[in-house]
Amino acid sequence: MADPMKIRATLQGDVADVRVLIAHPMETGQRKDAAGKLVPMHFIQNITAQLNGKTVFDADVSQAVSRNPVFAFKVKGAKAGDKIVITWTDNKGEKRTDETTVRAGS
Amino acid sequence: MRHALVLGLAAAVSWLRASAQAPDPTAAEFDKFREVLEQDNPAELFEVKGAELWRARRGPKNASLEQCDLGLGPGVLKGAYAQLPRYFADVDLVMDAEARIVHCIMTLQGFTYAELAKQPFSSLVRTPEPVSLVTYVAAQSRGMKFASPQNHPKERATYETGKAIFHYRAGAFDFSCASCHGADDKRIRTQPLPNFTKPEQAIRAVQGWPGYRMTGGVMHSLQWRMNDCYRQQRFPEPGYTSETLSALLAYLTVNANGHVYRGPGIKR
Numbered sequence: 001m002a003d004p005m006k007i008r009a010t011l012q013g014d015v016a017d018v019r020v021l022i023a024h025p026m027e028t029g030q031r032k033d034a035a036g037k038l039v040p041m042h043f044i045q046n047i048t049a050q051l052n053g054k055t056v057f058d059a060d061v062s063q064a065v066s067r068n069p070v071f072a073f074k075v076k077g078a079k080a081g082d083k084i085v086i087t088w089t090d091n092k093g094e095k096r097t098d099e100t101t102v103r104a105g106s
Numbered sequence: 107m108r109h110a111l112v113l114g115l116a117a118a119v120s121w122l123r124a125s126a127q128a129p130d131p132t133a134a135e136f137d138k139f140r141e142v143l144e145q146d147n148p149a150e151l152f153e154v155k156g157a158e159l160w161r162a163r164r165g166p167k168n169a170s171l172e173q174c175d176l177g178l179g180p181g182v183l184k185g186a187y188a189q190l191p192r193y194f195a196d197v198d199l200v201m202d203a204e205a206r207i208v209h210c211i212m213t214l215q216g217f218t219y220a221e222l223a224k225q226p227f228s229s230l231v232r233t234p235e236p237v238s239l240v241t242y243v244a245a246q247s248r249g250m251k252f253a254s255p256q257n258h259p260k261e262r263a264t265y266e267t268g269k270a271i272f273h274y275r276a277g278a279f280d281f282s283c284a285s286c287h288g289a290d291d292k293r294i295r296t297q298p299l300p301n302f303t304k305p306e307q308a309i310r311a312v313q314g315w316p317g318y319r320m321t322g323g324v325m326h327s328l329q330w331r332m333n334d335c336y337r338q339q340r341f342p343e344p345g346y347t348s349e350t351l352s353a354l355l356a357y358l359t360v361n362a363n364g365h366v367y368r369g370p371g372i373k374r
Contacts, residue, residue, distance in 0.1 A: 004158070006150045023151040025230070067323035068148040 002096040009075075009084045009102040016078035016102045018049065018057075020071045020086050028063035043091055044069075050085040051075055080104040133298075140372070149241060149318040149370035152233065152325045156242025159235050165215030174210035176203070176243065187247035188367050191356040193258040200264040202355040204240045204329045205347035211236065223346040227333070228324040240327045241316045241370050248369030252312065254359040261356070268357025271350060272302070278340040283354070285339075287311075308361030314371025321374065328355060 003023035009016050022044065029041030041063065049057035056075050075084075082102040089095040160171050176186035177194065191202040194209075201209065211217050228237055256262055275282040284303070286292055292299040300307040316327040332351050336344050344350045 003151060004154050006154055019146055021146060021148055021151055023148075023155070068151060068318075070146040070148075072146070 002094055005086060005088075005096065005098040007084065007086055007098055007100040009078070009082075009100055011078060011080055011102055011105045014077055014079075016051075016075045016082070016084070017105075018073055018075060018084060020047075020049075022047075022069055022071070022088060022096075024068065024088070024090065026063065026065055026067045026069065030063075041091055044088045045091050047071060047086065047088045049073070049075075050083075050087075051078060052082050053085075078102050143320075143372045144368075147318055147370065147372045148323070149316065149325060149372060150245075152238045152241040152316075152318070153245045153370060154242075155233075156238035156240070156245075159239055160242055165211070165217050167214065167216035169214045169216075171207075171210050171214055171239070173214060174207070176206055183243055183246040185247050185250050187244045188250040189247075189253050189255060191261075191264070191352050191359060192255050193261045193264075198260070199349065200261055200352055200356055202328065202347075202352045202359075203243055204236055204327050205352050207236050207239050207243065208347045211239075226346040227330045228326055230322060230324065233325055237316065237325055237327050237330075241325060244316055244367075244370050247367050250367055252309070252359055252363050252365055252367055254356060254363055256360060264353045264356045265360050268353035268355070271354050272357055276341065281339040281341075283335065283339075302358055302361060305361055305364070308358060309365040311358040312355075312362050313365070313368060314373060317371040317373040319373045326373075 005023070006021040007018070008020075009018045011017075024044055025042055026044065027039050027042040029038065031039045033039050043063045044061055044065065047057070047059045047061065048055055057073050059071070080102055083099055084102060085097060085099040087095060087097040163170050173180045175181075175194075175196075176183065177189055177192045178184075178186050187203050190206065191200050193200050194206065197209065208219070208222055211222060212219060222234075222236065225232070226234055226236070228234065254261075256265060272283045273288070275285070282288075286294065286299050287302040290301050290304075292301070300310040302308045302311045312328065315331060316325060318325050329347060329351060332354055333343060333346075336342075
């Protein structure tokens with residue numbers, strides 16, 4: 001199973017700054033292994049974020065994104081204690097969902 | 107969305123170009139760049155993984171590592187990393203963090219040294235469990251001062267051994283660690299080299315480790331770093347978590363005592 005994500009959601013005014021670290025190899029399908037064989041493509045294709053059940057972020061991404069990537073976005077109208085749920089799906093059909101609550105900022 | 111690798115390469119290139127003329131302002135820019143990266147350090151992923159591994163019941167003995175004594179008592183993690191290497195009476199040895207964690211994996215979970223030392227370093231496809239564990243343990247000392255003790259006679263003796271190893275010249279190049287890291291203002295190409303014999307610079311030997319390397323996207327520990335130094339000197343490979351490396355790490359860490367540890371780092 002895929003490794004857990006690291007999600008931070010910090011409030012600044014009524015805007016939540018959400019930062020998501022994902023553990024994923026993000027293989028492009030171009031790289032060769034030590035034996036000279038192509039490493040098959042394995043990359044995240046879709047990422048969604050839900051704020052209290054409502055989708056606020058839905059991104060289709062490609063092999064151009066780095067290994068163990070970071071995604072950062074801002075959500076307007078969030079409150080402290082709101083639930084943020086992040087889900088990614090890759091080209092092999094693997095997926096992972098993690099969640100966090102929005103923290104009040106400084 | 108950020109492409110850590112691309113950014114890293116771009117920054118390395120611009121830094122190389124600029125540092126040829128004026129080292130100081132560029133070094134400051136590079137520090138700023140590093141600071142931005144540290145906000146979203148993938149090392150945190152390995153910290154999370156290490157936390158899971160710490161609590162997971164694994165191995166022939168089906169036990170967790172929660173009873174592992176890192177020097178402050180069984181299961182006490184807060185500040186333990188900043189006080190390693192230290193003397194452990196149960197093995198009558200001075201051990202660094204990874205050596206102690208490997209010891210716990212062997213005694214508590216029943217894995218063998220041969221299994222753990224077979225492929226001890228991270229690759230693109232695999233991060234060994236001790237690397238994630240040492241990242242988790244190190245993170246529990248974030249913001250604390252290094253205080254590797256020098257109270258027990260063995261701790262003082264190990265420091266002296268480490269110092270001797272640091273200055274020991276041998277190998278195909280007749281090199282020692284001190285050849286590059288024993289005097290001020292040395293560099294390899296344009297890379298300035300810290301002088302680890304001086305306290306104010308010794309911190310750079312242990313700060314930022316364990317570290318996430320953007321080149322390759324792998325997490326590495328100090329055991330790997332020391333091994334790689336020996337490889338670069340064309341020495342025979344030192345044993346994984348051997349007394350040699352614990353002694354060398356004791357020397358470097360004690361020299362850096364008093365400096366604040368910023369937690370697992372990110373490297374270019």
